[in-house]
Amino acid sequence: MSECVKFSFRGQEIVAEAGQSVGAALIAAGHRSWRTTRREGAPRGVFCGIGVCFDCLVVVNGKPGRRACLTEVLPGDVVEPQEGAGRGELSC
Amino acid sequence: MSFPAEAAEIAVLGAGPAGLAAAVTAASAGARVALIDAGTRVGGQFWRHREGDEGVGHHDWPTLVRLRAGLSRVDVRTRHAIWHVERADGGFTVHTDRGEIACRTVIVATGAYDRQVPFPGWTLPGVYTAGGVQALVKGHGVRAGDRVVVAGTGPFLLPVAAGLVDAGAEVAGVFEAGSPAGFARSPLAVLANAGKLAEGAGYLKTLLRQRVPYRTRTAVVAAHGTDEVESVTVASLDRQWRIVPGSERTVACDTVAVGYGFTPQLELPVQLGCETRLGADGSLVAVADDRQRATTAGVYLAGEVCGVGGSALSLVEGELAGLHAALTAVGAEPNRDTVARLLRQRKSLRAFANAMHAAHPVRPGWQTWVDSGTQICRCEEVSVGTVRSAVKDLGATDARTVKLLARPGMGLCQGRVCGYATACLVAAECGREPTAADLDGVAARPIAQPVTLGDLARG
Numbered sequence: 001m002s003e004c005v006k007f008s009f010r011g012q013e014i015v016a017e018a019g020q021s022v023g024a025a026l027i028a029a030g031h032r033s034w035r036t037t038r039r040e041g042a043p044r045g046v047f048c049g050i051g052v053c054f055d056c057l058v059v060v061n062g063k064p065g066r067r068a069c070l071t072e073v074l075p076g077d078v079v080e081p082q083e084g085a086g087r088g089e090l091s092c
Numbered sequence: 093m094s095f096p097a098e099a100a101e102i103a104v105l106g107a108g109p110a111g112l113a114a115a116v117t118a119a120s121a122g123a124r125v126a127l128i129d130a131g132t133r134v135g136g137q138f139w140r141h142r143e144g145d146e147g148v149g150h151h152d153w154p155t156l157v158r159l160r161a162g163l164s165r166v167d168v169r170t171r172h173a174i175w176h177v178e179r180a181d182g183g184f185t186v187h188t189d190r191g192e193i194a195c196r197t198v199i200v201a202t203g204a205y206d207r208q209v210p211f212p213g214w215t216l217p218g219v220y221t222a223g224g225v226q227a228l229v230k231g232h233g234v235r236a237g238d239r240v241v242v243a244g245t246g247p248f249l250l251p252v253a254a255g256l257v258d259a260g261a262e263v264a265g266v267f268e269a270g271s272p273a274g275f276a277r278s279p280l281a282v283l284a285n286a287g288k289l290a291e292g293a294g295y296l297k298t299l300l301r302q303r304v305p306y307r308t309r310t311a312v313v314a315a316h317g318t319d320e321v322e323s324v325t326v327a328s329l330d331r332q333w334r335i336v337p338g339s340e341r342t343v344a345c346d347t348v349a350v351g352y353g354f355t356p357q358l359e360l361p362v363q364l365g366c367e368t369r370l371g372a373d374g375s376l377v378a379v380a381d382d383r384q385r386a387t388t389a390g391v392y393l394a395g396e397v398c399g400v401g402g403s404a405l406s407l408v409e410g411e412l413a414g415l416h417a418a419l420t421a422v423g424a425e426p427n428r429d430t431v432a433r434l435l436r437q438r439k440s441l442r443a444f445a446n447a448m449h450a451a452h453p454v455r456p457g458w459q460t461w462v463d464s465g466t467q468i469c470r471c472e473e474v475s476v477g478t479v480r481s482a483v484k485d486l487g488a489t490d491a492r493t494v495k496l497l498a499r500p501g502m503g504l505c506q507g508r509v510c511g512y513a514t515a516c517l518v519a520a521e522c523g524r525e526p527t528a529a530d531l532d533g534v535a536a537r538p539i540a541q542p543v544t545l546g547d548l549a550r551g
Contacts, residue, residue: 024231027236048224049225
């Protein structure tokens with residue numbers, strides 16, 4: 001139906017539909033979690049899906065703290081898991 | 093069309109059913125209206141859709157088409173996340189991540205989101221809110237999993253399950269903790285809104301066709317797995333939602349969609365000093381009068397912020413708010429018959445919503461499902477035991493103090509997810525029912541959306 005958008009996750013190429021969120025594209029590609037929590041290092045992915053909960057934080061093009069459920073995937077995006085608060089960079 | 097932001101007479105905050113109806117109505121009455129929403133396109137959560145989506149699987153799509161057509165005279169600002177609204181000279185300043193919008197009157201129509209109660213394992217990946225699963229299907233064409241358990245309480249579980257079936261998922265069961273038979277206690281309210289029942293029956297038909305088990309007085313009381321959910325424990329509940337001993341059984345699944353009704357998105361009304369109260373469903377709601385006016389001058393409210401009631405009620409309240417805001421802004425006298433009709437519809441739909449809430453209360457017995465190690469606050473990883481200890485050992489008597497002592501609600505989501513459950517848990521530990529003051533104590537958020545320091549510097 002839609003155009004395709006290619007992006008990378010953990011160095012692997014993923015094909016998404018244009019307009020999908022990073023979170024939706026990752027789930028469609030079979031990924032359920034891409035963040036570890038600050039205190040316990042527990043795995044997390046999408047929970048609320050609409051920008052309320054912040055469970056789905058992800059690093060997009062080097063910027064940590066992006067909400068995967070709200071961030072539209074763009075061609076060539078480099079997506080990495082987020083550990084804790086986001087590699088100490090917090091430039092978001 | 094676009095016009096200078098400072099010239100907006102009315103700013104409508106939120107572009108779901110209530111906000112769309114308010115904006116179109118006020119603009120038709122001659123007011124200059126700005127409609128502001130964080131999303132990519134209008135429609136809110138109810139009409140969440142993708143580019144090119146022309147209504148497949150959506151309810152009441154023609155209404156969205158009609159409202160969208162009415163936006164030609166409205167300054168539509170999608171992709172604008174509002175983080176604060178403040179009083180300014182003779183009006184308000186709406187701060188968004190893309191700059192300020194000045195206006196004389198605001199209509200808050202920010203909707204609601206899934207209400208949650210914790211259970212062991214609910215932080216495992218693969219456990220989603222029911223609304224989140226629906227948003228993935230409707231907004232992105234993605235089904236959250238292959239074998240899904242749908243659980244919680246309220247009629248929203250049915251469209252979520254039916255949507256999953258239509259998307260090709262296997263729904264391993266719908267577990268409704270309440271008992272829809274409670275509707276029978278309000279026959280007049282129900283009969284006056286027969287269309288709603290027909291809608292529910294349509295979803296049930298879809299589920300029956302696929303032989304999806306639908307169980308009432310039953311809940312998912314634990315999720316299991318190492319890195320992802322692999323199964324859940326399902327149990328029968330007594331009237332107070334305590335587990336009936338011996339009724340537990342395991343259901344294999346890769347995904348759980350869970351929701352215990354909705355809770356209004358109240359940051360902006362609370363920022364504006366609007367009075368709140370406990371709604372029929374036990375959530376905090378903002379107080380509106382017959383003109384949809386808040387208790388703060390110049391502020392109107394429409395839709396779920398006034399109490400969760402569904403899209404039809406939101407459309408009516410949006411129209412009422414738009415008419416009266418336009419009367420204030422440009423002196424456009426609303427048609428009396430129209431107002432009388434809308435008030436009748438509001439009364440009938442609100443009565444139906446109250447009947448629905450009465451049939452689907454969240455009972456305190458959920459607190460027996462959790463153990464002391466169960467996390468209640470997902471962001472700060474605060475356990476139920478830590479919250480209870482703040483009451484028992486540190487002497488806290490309200491949720492606000494517990495928040496300061498034990499940090500639930502202090503993380504990134506600012507208590508949006510755990511606020512309700514924390515308030516209920518603390519009240520129970522103190523031997524009383526949760527009050528509006530308890531929920532107020534976890535609802536105040538001076539910044540409604542995360543913003544960068546750059547956004548703050550720009551104002």
